[in-house]
Amino acid sequence: MKKSKKQVSTFVLEGRFLDASGKSPLKPKYLRLATAEGEQLLKLSKELRPLLTENQLPVGTWITVSGKETYKPKEGKRKRKISSIEAHDPVAVTPSPQPKSAKKESKKEKILVCQKSSCCKRGGKAVYQAAMETVEKHQLSEQVQVKATGCMGKCKKGPCLVMQGDKSRHLGLKPEQVRELIAQQYSVLIG
Known part of the structure; x- marks a missing residue:
């Protein structure tokens, strides 16, 4: 007898928030929840992840989570992905949907600096550090992000x-040139 395909349904769980985990504390991907059924490890939707990095949800808070549940009978696996979190405390944790145009406006411009071996041998680490310091010094971190990249x-x-x-694209830069370049690009005075 042939088993049926995956089944998608919604779920709602209530319990105490234990913690958020992922590859790093700054990028949580999962939420641990203590429920009447036992401890649950649930995947977070991308929209909810920033809320848990900003410590808006204290450990031990009673919450209700809801989302989609996918069950694959062939494998006997059940996956749950959270799309909303509602705190029982006065502080609500559900993100407000933003229009697509607002999301684009809030994105930071990026300055990419190669950190692979060949560029680093030629001063890539110092260039990256100079870019970071210049952005911080001139308080541009709200609009600009310096990001280390590969080749x-x-x-x-x-x-x-x-x-x-x-x-x-700028090649063969010295740290002093980076400071001038960023100041010129973002119209700030070098002091």
């Missing part, structure tokens, strides 16, 4: 830096 294919001309705002 960008310009190994012999490194270190390589890409400013995503104007899509410009």
Whole structure:
């Protein structure tokens, strides 16, 4: 007899929030919940993950979670993914849906700095550090994110830096040049 395909349904669970876990504390992917059925490990939707990194949900809080449950009879596996969390305390933890245009506006511009071996040998670490310090010094961290990347294919001309705002690529930079470049790009005075 042939077993049926996967079944998708909704679920609602109530219990105490124990903790959030993932590859790093800054990127939680799962929520542990103590329920009447026992301890549950549930996957978080991407929209809910930032709420748990900002410590908006204290450990021990009574919460109700809901989402989609997928059951695969062939494998006998059941997966649950949380799409909303409702705290029983006065503080609600359900994210408010944002229009797509608002999401795009809130994104930070990125400055990408190669951190692979060839660029690092040519001063990539110092360039990355200079970019980080300049963004912090001029309080640009609300609009700009400095991000370490892998190889960008310009190994012999490194270190390589890409400013995503104007899509410009800069090669063979020195730390002093990075400070001037960021100040010029974001119209700040170098002091």
